Amino acid sequence: MKKVISLLCAGSMMLGLAACGQTTPSGGASSAAGSQAEKPYAGTTLRVVSMTAQVSDGIQEYLSDFEDKTGIKVNLELYGESELRQKTTTEFLSGSSTIDVFLLSPLQDMAPYSKNGWIEPLDTYLDDPELNWSDFTAPKEQITLSGTDSIGCLPLYSSVQLMYYRTDLFEQKGLTPPTNYEELLQVCEKLNDPSNNLYAIACRGEKIALTSQFSPFLFGYGGSYIKDGKSNIASAESVDAIKFYGKLLGKYGPPGILTTGYSQMTQLFNSGTVAMAIDANALYATLTDKAESAYYDKVGVAPIPEGPTGRQSYKQVVWGSSIYSGSKNKDAAWEFMKFVAGSDVAAYITPKGMPSFRSSIWNDSRVKDAMSADMVKAYSVINESDTTNPYGLPRLTSVTEARDAIGEAVVYSIETKGEGKEIEAKAKTAADKVDQLLKNSNEYGDKYSY
Template sequence: MTLTRALPLTTLAAAIAVASHVQADTQTLRVATVNNNDMVIMQSLSDEFEQAHPDIELDWVVLEENVLRQRLTTDIATQGGQFDVMTIGTYEVPIWAERDWLVPLTDLPEEYEVDDLLDTVRDGLSQDGELYALPFYGESSMLYFRTDLFEEHGIEMPEAPTWEQVHDWASQIHDPENEQFGICLRGKPGWGENMAFVSTLVNTFGGRWFDEEWQPEINSAEWQEAISFYVDLLGNYGPPGASSNGFNENQALFSSGKCAMWVDATSAAGRIYNPDESEVADRLGFSQAPVAETPKGSHWLWSWALAIPSSSENQEAARKFLTWATSREYIELVGETEGWTSVPPGTRTSTYEDERYIEAAPFANFVLTAMQNADPTDSTLKPSPYVGVQFAGIPEFQAIGTQVGQMIAAALTEQMSVEQALDSAQRSTERTMRQAGYYD
């Protein structure tokens, strides 16, 4: 029989006091992020951060993209203080920074190597030359395709494909009886969902959101041609229920071999080239995003980034987490634990100089070039008054883009004609812009 001696009351009281003191000194960071693969990896590796910072605990709120944006916009606009770290992008950062809603990220530690950040990404997350968010990953857009299906149909992918060619290829390869669809594209409504893709399509058809006097041009001939093309292409050669598919849904479809082509974010490349994640990793090709009338604005520029809202009461602890999750050391951690195709792309020059990444990721230099060549200040054939490739960088765009996205989805599902959808979108956008004071 083993006897356990009870602690003296004074010792027990001291232990409780120490535990209470440690608990009281622990800060809980509420981190809001999107349910994309790179962020899921970040959450899975966050034990490393907590072990290095025993006084900080992370409370994760992981949401679908449209829901995340709605929650964060409401919280930041009301200074609700629900979150200490927000996952936002190149659209929100300059707008929110200008309103003093974000904490400026000045005097970053030398070991963070801020000059290693890609210039285009760093510029997009700055306001008046000052960083207000740190990039977790960056992306442009590109065309993915199944090399085996192209060979089977005698199709050769050119360096710069056109949308007319894509339409022709999709019609040849489409085989719905065998769950083989000609193309997958975003259909889920939302300014950052279907409209991220649709905006680039409209750009390359020669369209723009606004003229130089801020008058909407959504029912212009260029928009009519682009959206008619989109509805025909995806309606005839896409998967069933395409209006419900966003980035994650299409990535799953493509990875499982059900799409012959997919035009979407370059950030998907790491996952669909990973044989542990993708059934088509050994039959995968890529090319530039297709063009119609002009290559201007055919591929977007975006960064998902981490920022600290000014309403946070834990700003110093949040700053420690931001610099950890966007550091070279974090990229090394992901490479060593998850594989080098899984590292967050599009943020640091050093990633694209690392032989381990270059060897594992045949798309690396292609993605880097696409990101460096995307120009948010010159993304339309005719001059436009806004900055942005797949969005217009004004506060009103979030509501406008989402509303227009709903109209486009209604045309895709044949609830209304393309002409009706665009006329309705034009009227609602004119009303929003007039109420915002852009014109009388």
């Protein structure tokens, strides 16, 4: 259900009417001119459509400040994710939408929205010193309009991988968080204690769910899902990653790892079954929830370990804000865009599991005071890390089918602890299936446009 927030209160209306009836005092003309220069868009009304909760909570927290500063009135409409996508698509297709600013999920929406011409290019705005564009670390590939180098949205927050660990167990063993794959295996060997129902590590092992969290290991070995429009999962580097992931979970993972997805990851850590977990930043809130976890106060956080090609956590732009190309208030809309991507909203949402792409946010006292020091450090390290592939999933139309095919090869590796004789053959079978999917959707070879 839509939630509309009207931010012009009756009291303000009465004050405005009263002011209209007063005689302008001496010097009033120059004061009015000065005010107009300070608030060039005063009196403009913007229509903004956004997501319920999430970043919108931060918007609402500071929206009255924005309106006071700019004189712009904002009508903010809040929808669930599917409703938001349906709303913008339906209105934009009609050609008569009055939307000025909207939120979108770049990974899903950027290509179709930009191909339809619904997104205003932001390049002419990015030099605005109030934005400080150089402060953003989002992968440009995720926020550019399809087929161009033009920026189509301002990135609001990311999804990244983190390593969670039991601080009490690490202290007992005199261990520090591993920084590379070799150290990771060494730490697993010291922590693994199946006789006492304690296993060293959990990562996702369910066939389809695992691909998003297998990605950092794939990229860490220099592999990739697709290269030059063809499947690359059977390359030597990709196979090395499959073997390592299989060894890690096959030797040191808990029973039932092959059915482990997002929900099971939290259960394994919260119950004390595993000493470490590598997964998305979204897990943190549940792992540290006293009502959910027996070890809520013993959760350490560290950057994921580096592979042979470095630390390769993908940085996915979960949500961004864009200006509708048909807006009649584009300059005023840009003022709102700067506000949404600004430090106030960023400092509000980052401690709530929505880490900003602004580098400066990790030195913001509001963030430091609200988050553990190791969490701030982990986010900061990953935020500044380069990655060879910013996307955590294979990019093609039939992504679910591709994940299923790739997952079969990885599952076999887990079952055989990374030593199965058919790992290369399973990877080749997966590659053939992905290539066929690419051909079926006319995306194979030089027709690949992602």
